[in-house]
Amino acid sequence: xxxxxxxxxxxxxxxxxxxxxxxxxxxxxxxxxxxxxxxxxxxxx
Numbered sequence: 701x702x703x704x705x706x707x708x709x710x711x712x713x714x715x716x717x718x719x720x721x722x723x724x725x726x727x728x729x730x731x732x733x734x735x736x737x738x739x740x741x742x743x744x745x
Contacts, residue, residue, distance in 0.1 A: 702726045702734065711736055 703726045705718040711726070716736040718724040724736040 702728045705736060709736070 705716070705724040705726055706720045708715070708717050709724075710716065711734050714736070716724050718736070723739070725739060725742060726734055726736050727742075728734050
């Protein structure tokens with residue numbers, strides 16, 4: 701994980717909605733691409 705977003709934002713052309721109660725987790729792949737996910741979409745492994 702790279703950061704936790706608590707405000708609306710964008711990654712490239714993708715816009716996401718986020719808040720303190722519903723944050724988005726910004727992750728980065730090994731090749732440097734970033735994506736924003738809800739916590740429920742991430743594997744808690």
